[in-house]
Amino acid sequence: MNKDLEIERKFLVKGLPSGWKRHASSQIVQGYFPMATGEIEIRVRRRGSQHFITIKGGQGHKRLEEEIEISESRFRALWPLTRAARISKRRYKIPFDGHTIEMDIYQGTHRGLVTADIEFDSVPKSRAFEAPEWLGREITGRREYANAVLARRQGLPRKIKGS
Amino acid sequence: MNKDLEIERKFLVKGLPSGWKRHASSQIVQGYFPMATGEIEIRVRRRGSQHFITIKGGQGHKRLEEEIEISESRFRALWPLTRAARISKRRYKIPFDGHTIEMDIYQGTHRGLVTADIEFDSVPKSRAFEAPEWLGREITGRREYANAVLARRQGLPRKIKGS
Numbered sequence: 461m462n463k464d465l466e467i468e469r470k471f472l473v474k475g476l477p478s479g480w481k482r483h484a485s486s487q488i489v490q491g492y493f494p495m496a497t498g499e500i501e502i503r504v505r506r507r508g509s510q511h512f513i514t515i516k517g518g519q520g521h522k523r524l525e526e527e528i529e530i531s532e533s534r535f536r537a538l539w540p541l542t543r544a545a546r547i548s549k550r551r552y553k554i555p556f557d558g559h560t561i562e563m564d565i566y567q568g569t570h571r572g573l574v575t576a577d578i579e580f581d582s583v584p585k586s587r588a589f590e591a592p593e594w595l596g597r598e599i600t601g602r603r604e605y606a607n608a609v610l611a612r613r614q615g616l617p618r619k620i621k622g623s
Numbered sequence: 624m625n626k627d628l629e630i631e632r633k634f635l636v637k638g639l640p641s642g643w644k645r646h647a648s649s650q651i652v653q654g655y656f657p658m659a660t661g662e663i664e665i666r667v668r669r670r671g672s673q674h675f676i677t678i679k680g681g682q683g684h685k686r687l688e689e690e691i692e693i694s695e696s697r698f699r700a701l702w703p704l705t706r707a708a709r710i711s712k713r714r715y716k717i718p719f720d721g722h723t724i725e726m727d728i729y730q731g732t733h734r735g736l737v738t739a740d741i742e743f744d745s746v747p748k749s750r751a752f753e754a755p756e757w758l759g760r761e762i763t764g765r766r767e768y769a770n771a772v773l774a775r776r777q778g779l780p781r782k783i784k785g786s
Contacts, residue, residue, distance in 0.1 A: 493658065493663055493665060493678075494658060495656065495658060496657035497657050500657065513678075513691065515656075526701060528691060537687060538687075538689060540680075
């Protein structure tokens with residue numbers, strides 16, 4: 461699977477699936493560097509005990525994503541530069557129909573938001589995907605749910621209920 | 624020497640020092656990501672056959688600098704995102720009085736500009752440094768000579784002659 465090109469769909473979670481706590485999970489914190497354009501995102505991330513810098517370019521269905529592992533000391537040095545835009549969430553990996561659904565339960569100021577991401581290795585496969593009943597409204601490509609956008613805002617996007 | 628914290632002085636070059644072509648040199652190209660603030664710079668760089676992503680924060684005499692080596696394929700993937708701000712130069716490493724002077728001869732739209740950087744491992748040593756006669760006006764901390772700023776502009780800073 462070509463990690464450089466991300467094909468994914470994203471949904472709001474209507475209700476947590478049964479047994480969700482049993483699935484593997486990791487704590488994620490992300491801080492975003494202040495970019496002049498929304499077309500490029502650069503973030504540092506701690507996921508469990510690993511640390512990364514990630515650069516994303518382009519928008520929508522397909523976008524460039526380069527994730528580079530860095531040491532914890534580098535992460536600690538860079539973290540203060542992201543003061544204005546951070547996010548914290550717990551990610552559960554839930555197997556479904558040959559895919560892995562990444563369910564993110566947001567914390568802190570974004571508490572109440574729960575989303576699900578599914579990555580695909582081709583556009584046809586992404587189109588063929590049939591979501592399980594616990595997923596709600598599709599929010600693929602919706603900028604207000606992009607972590608980089610959420611991170612800059614306090615609180616939740618308007619009207620996440622009724623999904 | 625702590626590479627995280629950069630203490631350096633920067634000068635314009637009045638005249639190329641005798642024998643400058645004999646010193647080790649490498650070709651450098653740098654592209655900058657569009658940041659919302661001048662206080663943070665993120666760039667990709669090719670130096671000879673090596674590739675890096677570098678993040679700088681803070682300003683002036685001391686600043687955070689994290690340089691992360693990346694593969695050539697990552698560099699090629701990221702390079703298009705820096706379209707609006709690039710620089711190209713040849714760097715010569717010139718030993719002088721126990722220091723290494725990095726002399727940068729700019730190319731392309733910045734042709735005609737030649738600068739020299741010297742890094743120090745302490746502020747007292749940076750103050751004690753006596754520049755050789757071929758160095759001209761000191762431009763330490765001058766934003767208009769920062770590569771990130773030059774990269775966004777066509778041509779040279781005003782009045783680099785008479786240095």
